[in-house]
Amino acid sequence: xxxxxxxxxxxxxxxxxxxxxxxxxxxxxxxAANATLCQEALLQxxxxxxxxxxxxxxxxxxxxxxxx
Numbered sequence: 001x002x003x004x005x006x007x008x009x010x011x012x013x014x015x016x017x018x019x020x021x022x023x024x025x026x027x028x029x030x031x032a033a034n035a036t037l038c039q040e041a042l043l044q045x046x047x048x049x050x051x052x053x054x055x056x057x058x059x060x061x062x063x064x065x066x067x068x
Contacts, residue, residue, distance in 0.1 A: 003062050003063050004062070005059060005062075005063065006058070006059050006062060009055045009056075009058055009059050010055070010056070010059055012051075012052075012055050013051075013052040013055035013056050013059075014052075016048040016049070016051045016052035016055070017048070017049070017052050019045075019048045020045040020046075020048035020049050020052070023041045023042070023044050023045035023048065024041070024042070024045050026041045027039075027041035027042045027045065
């Protein structure tokens with residue numbers, strides 16, 4: 001039987017990457033005017049990317065054939 005793909009985790013990862021994209025756009029817009037806001041947006045984007053990476057890795061791990 002094929003392993004079940006956790007589509008909820010993938011949807012959460014997709015949402016995280018969308019948020020990260022928006023934060024990176026915000027950082028670009030703030031880069032000239034406010035370095036502090038730029039840095040904060042990048043920090044938040046990094047956290048979102050890490051979360052997406054974790055979720056994708058969980059799904060990938062579940063798809064790996066179980067080794068005995």
